Amino acid sequence: MFYLTSAALLVGGAFAQVPSALYGTFYPKNINTTEWISNDTIGTYGGIYQAGTYDWNVENKTYGTYDYCFMPHPRVQEYRLPAPVANGSVKAELVYLQYLQRHQRRTPYNILPTGENQPFECDNIDTYLYAGPGQGVSAQAPIDVYGETYTDPTNPFVKTYIPGTCQYPQLTIGGLLDAYIHAQDLWGVYGEKLGFLPSCPDNTTWFRSSESPLTQQTAGGVLRGIWPSYSKSLPLHQQATDVDTVNEGFSCSYRNTILADILNTSAWQAQLQAAAPLLAQLEPFTANDSAWTQTFDHLSDNFQSRLCNGYHLPCAINDTSDCVSMTQADEVFRTGDWEWNYYWRAYPNAKTYIQTVEGLFIQEILARFAAVEAGTNTIKYEHDFIHDGDIGPVAGALGISSLRWPGMGSNIAFELWRIDGGSIYARVLYSGQPMETIYGLLEWLPLSQLVGILQEYVPENIIQLCNTSS
Ligand SMILES: *[C@@H]1O[C@H](CO)[C@@H](O)[C@H](O)[C@H]1NC(C)=O
Ligand SMILES: *[C@@H]1O[C@H](CO)[C@@H](O)[C@H](O)[C@H]1NC(C)=O
Ligand SMILES: *[C@@H]1O[C@H](CO)[C@@H](O)[C@H](O)[C@H]1NC(C)=O
Ligand SMILES: *[C@@H]1O[C@H](CO)[C@@H](O)[C@H](O)[C@H]1NC(C)=O
Numbered sequence: 345m346f347y348l349t350s351a352a353l354l355v356g357g358a359f360a361q362v363p364s365a366l367y368g369t370f371y372p373k374n375i376n377t378t379e380w381i382s383n384d385t386i387g388t389y390g391g392i393y394q395a396g397t398y399d400w401n402v403e404n405k406t407y408g409t410y411d412y413c414f415m416p417h418p419r420v421q422e423y424r425l426p427a428p429v430a431n432g433s434v435k436a437e438l439v440y441l442q443y444l445q446r447h448q449r450r451t452p453y454n455i456l457p458t459g460e461n462q463p464f465e466c467d468n469i470d471t472y473l474y475a476g477p478g479q480g481v482s483a484q485a486p487i488d489v490y491g492e493t494y495t496d497p498t499n500p501f502v503k504t505y506i507p508g509t510c511q512y513p514q515l516t517i518g519g520l521l522d523a524y525i526h527a528q529d530l531w532g533v534y535g536e537k538l539g540f541l542p543s544c545p546d547n548t549t550w551f552r553s554s555e556s557p558l559t560q561q562t563a564g565g566v567l568r569g570i571w572p573s574y575s576k577s578l579p580l581h582q583q584a585t586d587v588d589t590v591n592e593g594f595s596c597s598y599r600n601t602i603l604a605d606i607l608n609t610s611a612w613q614a615q616l617q618a619a620a621p622l623l624a625q626l627e628p629f630t631a632n633d634s635a636w637t638q639t640f641d642h643l644s645d646n647f648q649s650r651l652c653n654g655y656h657l658p659c660a661i662n663d664t665s666d667c668v669s670m671t672q673a674d675e676v677f678r679t680g681d682w683e684w685n686y687y688w689r690a691y692p693n694a695k696t697y698i699q700t701v702e703g704l705f706i707q708e709i710l711a712r713f714a715a716v717e718a719g720t721n722t723i724k725y726e727h728d729f730i731h732d733g734d735i736g737p738v739a740g741a742l743g744i745s746s747l748r749w750p751g752m753g754s755n756i757a758f759e760l761w762r763i764d765g766g767s768i769y770a771r772v773l774y775s776g777q778p779m780e781t782i783y784g785l786l787e788w789l790p791l792s793q794l795v796g797i798l799q800e801y802v803p804e805n806i807i808q809l810c811n812t813s814s
């Protein structure tokens with residue numbers, strides 16, 4: 345048996361199978377420079393931001409590319425065993441999989457302050473909402489009611505909002521269809537190829553979502569894609585909204601202090617300076633509303649939701665000849681990438697920021713790993729349906745080399761392998777391929793080493809940290 349020493353492991357990813365060249369679109373070298381923002385010839389850096397209403401991710405040509413509308417995920421055509429397992433120098437068995445996934449694509453959170461010129465239609469997807477009697481309660485099942493959004497013609501507020509039949513945000517039909525495909529592909533790898541997943545959900549599987557309907561509805565689609573003929577219902581675990589450890593559930597005043605500091609750094613100001621000409625052009629859409637001009641969150645959210653669901657970029661409400669151009673949208677997206685890389689990697693105090701946002705969730709992941717190490721885990725497969733605001737800080741904690749905004753369905757797979765002799769090794773896939781990090785490629789490392797990387801992001805005392813005064 346050949347045991348890898350830790351020194352051999354993380355040297356520049358030397359022994360990883362080289363991921364498809366398309367994965368290069370994930371790791372731009374100059375993402376933290378203002379040139380990344382202002383140099384229009386960079387365009388999308390090979391990324392994709394457009395999809396038809398009903399599209400899902402089956403395009404062989406583009407699979408593996410950074411694709412905001414449906415990020416790549418483990419798929420049997422591209423999936424490789426960890427290098428030392430593949431060449432037989434190590435015998436190992438997959439013993440634990442924790443899969444973190446952002447919800448699939450959706451309508452925007454943010455409606456332009458000026459109102460919008462195009463409707464957004466959701467009458468092609470039914471969002472079910474009902475409660476039933478719990479196990480052991482003998483009572484009738486309810487009617488399967490679902491949400492159907494409409495606007496009343498007498499409601500005067502619609503004029504400066506958005507026409508159509510959606511909630512903002514909500515899962516779109518394309519998001520649901522892509523959830524099925526995403527999950528069929530997961531089954532192809534972890535079910536058929538590796539024989540790891542059970543043929544039905546059982547007491548070795550465990551599912552969690554945030555409190556958001558987006559993640560819950562994604563879970564329904566994904567779990568159906570994994571188990572197409574399972575006929576019962578399934579529990580989707582959630583923590584209470586106000587204390588949830590994902591999606592910034594628990595409140596933390598120091599987290600807000602740090603965010604204010606981020607927006608006040610000279611790097612952030614330089615970024616806004618670089619994007620100032622663009623912001624001036626977009627004034628008919630932002631109306632200088634500071635929520636839309638201090639960060640590129642809202643603009644990016646608004647534009648990508650349109651483009652990823654078969655719509656056009658917006659036109660000014662009073663001048664339909666003044667429309668956002670693709671060149672402008674590309675710059676908005678690049679600026680968004682810069683911001684995500686800054687929050688979770690480049691900001692000098694990123695570690696503390698991650699602790700306040702994601703430290704408790706990271707702690708929960710580490711508790712799972714510890715149970716696997718101790719051989720006391722009953723759960724083999726956990727799937728967490730969460731948000732970009734969770735994927736980003738976890739990727740930051742892992743030391744991802746460059747972090748573009750984690751797109752729809754973006755995912756991190758923690759695979760734990762038990763090798764002959766009993767010790768546990770880990771691999772971390774980001775969007776289906778080993779993550780490139782400042783520690784090298786996370787292709788095959790002793791679990792203790794991965795724990796060492798993540799442990800620093802677990803605060804010693806979160807309550808005290810959150811009460812820190814600035
Ligand atoms: C197997 O792959 C590992 C990692 O790439 C390499 O270090 C090792 O030399 C290979 N062993 C054999 C027997 O090919
Ligand atoms: C960008 O990141 C690289 C690698 O971390 C660093 O060497 C460089 O100084 C950074 N540049 C800026 C402008 O922050
Ligand atoms: C802009 O980006 C292009 C393509 O990435 C590069 O070739 C060019 O040198 C850049 N221009 C400037 C002024 O940095
Ligand atoms: C995609 O590739 C797979 C395997 O390489 C092949 O079986 C399939 O037919 C291809 N699909 C399309 C749409 O080209």
Ligand SMILES: *[C@@H]1O[C@H](CO)[C@@H](O)[C@H](O)[C@H]1NC(C)=O
Pocket residue numbers: 458661662
């Ligand atoms: C559009 O035109 C209407 C009617 O003239 C006006 O009330 C409204 O403020 C304008 N909206 C914007 C965003 O300019």
Ligand SMILES: *[C@@H]1O[C@H](CO)[C@@H](O)[C@H](O)[C@H]1NC(C)=O
Pocket residue numbers: 546547548722
């Ligand atoms: C899990 O289910 C299996 C089969 O139904 C059963 O044998 C086993 O005892 C259960 N394990 C736990 C920890 O509940």
Ligand SMILES: *[C@@H]1O[C@H](CO)[C@@H](O)[C@H](O)[C@H]1NC(C)=O
Pocket residue numbers: 604605608
């Ligand atoms: C913003 O930064 C400047 C110096 O760069 C500092 O004087 C000011 O107090 C900061 N403002 C806040 C709200 O932190």
Ligand SMILES: *[C@@H]1O[C@H](CO)[C@@H](O)[C@H](O)[C@H]1NC(C)=O
Pocket residue numbers: 627631632
């Ligand atoms: C937005 O700001 C610019 C520059 O300060 C100004 O010229 C413009 O009138 C402002 N627009 C609105 C709608 O306030």
